Amino acid sequence: MPAKDKGHISITSSDQELVLSSLEPEQLAGLKKHLIPRRHLKGPEKFVMWSLRIYLLFMIVVVIYQVWAGLH
């Protein structure tokens, strides 16, 4: 087990072996800093996303109106 010292945890060589043998490389916290390649949205996808965005904004206004009407 890693030794604890003033809140810092030292990683022993057996820990290293354990991590490298039991975790998939993608699971290592250090490797998650690498970005996944970007995918640009196509026309129909952008249309759907913008439509739903407008839908959401519109419906939020409706809910705010509903709350206002309910309180008055």
Next chain:
Amino acid sequence: MRQHVPRTPGKGTREPKNAAKEPLVNLGPLSKLKPQAARQEDVVITHEDVDRAHDRVRVSAARGQRGAFSKFRLLWLLVGPGILVMLGENDGPSMISYAATGARFGIGFFLPFVILTFCMAIVVQEMTMRLGSATHRGHAELIFDRFGPFWGWFSMIDLGIGNFLTLITEFIAIRAGLGFFGVPPWAAVGTALAFLCLAVMMHRYWTWERTLLAIAAFNLIFVPVALLTHPNWHSVGSALITWKPLPGGLSQDTLILVLADIGATVTPWMLFFQQSATVDKGLTTKDIHLGRIDTVVGAALAAIAAVATILATAPLFAHHMTAENFQGAEFAQALQPLIGRFGAALFALGIVEAGMVASVTISISSAYAFGEVTRRPHSLNLPVTQGKAFYSVLFLCAATAGAIVLIPGLPLVYVVLLVNVVAVLAMPPALVFLFMLANDREVMGDLVSPRWANILATGVVVFLTLAGLLFGISVIAPNLFVFLGGK
């Protein structure tokens, strides 16, 4: 402390040119997308990795053994995110929505309808579990990386606002539930924050998960409360088969409860939470089958608790009693003449438990997303010294929400139900991101969603969008709503 260790083929050595075409490891689909990362020569090992590795060793040991007990042990080791997300979503406002449904409509249409909403939740949450197991990335991280910060921030704003509003309602539920026992509001909020601190200060995902699972099991406390009301089982059976009656028809009030009940089972924070928890727990592609079982078991348990809550408050409808203010304590007090002090106390405790568990899961969902987007360490395996930002966001969200609940004279009527309505409205955009990611062959490899899952997911998006639109029509164009069959 972080430690650099050389990874094959050895520090300082370069791989042959032809190695670029072959991933170093043949594991996740993402290795095809990230050859640089997969060929990384230096690997940073953290305390978070060590804890996760210990968990995975136990899983591997259980998987290597034969026999029914070993299979059960493997299932026991792998369940968690699915059950927690489903029971976590049976939160304060959700249970209050179900209680309002029972009191307003009794036994009828809403019993099978609530079960249907949990089926929708299974469809949606299975995709997040699959995404997390295949990519080892959280939902916010994937959206930001794959679709860019423009769409990523839209998604995060939806999540942040939704989570914060929901957190407020969790504290409303805790305050109302503990109020039944005479606990003053400040003490109720303080107790909830102390519980949150204790829950996350274990610095170990496994311990946190098991502790919260044990507490979340108390969500089933609504079952004995329902039994105390002696439900008419013939009516229950008839309602489940015929989806009737629906007293009063499809009015605007009915529609609000329809949306609130949908929002009680499918909400954006669930997508982010289950995927991040799946990653934090360390599930891999080998675990997807048991991850599905975890999700289905969670949905079944949550559906039982939800149906029990409707049954528990159904006598209020039968006895023509109403709880004017949709808060947990009022329901408990209204039930007291019918099921006694003990039954009413159980109901109030159930509301408190629902709020407590959800306040933890929703705060963690926000903290996970924050960590993923800002690329800061984000894991329940982190000591406080290594996860200052993660724990700060978690506590700041909860403490602010708790403080708001203490503002005197804050109008709480409608807020609890409307938070669930807002959650439903925010779901379609969130689901489209999930749908695209789960069908992204470059990210998911062969684990993309099958055709049947896509049909079901599309059905969920269309259903939620239409339900939201119908609500909008009922508010801004009541005549058109009547023309469409409403009342």
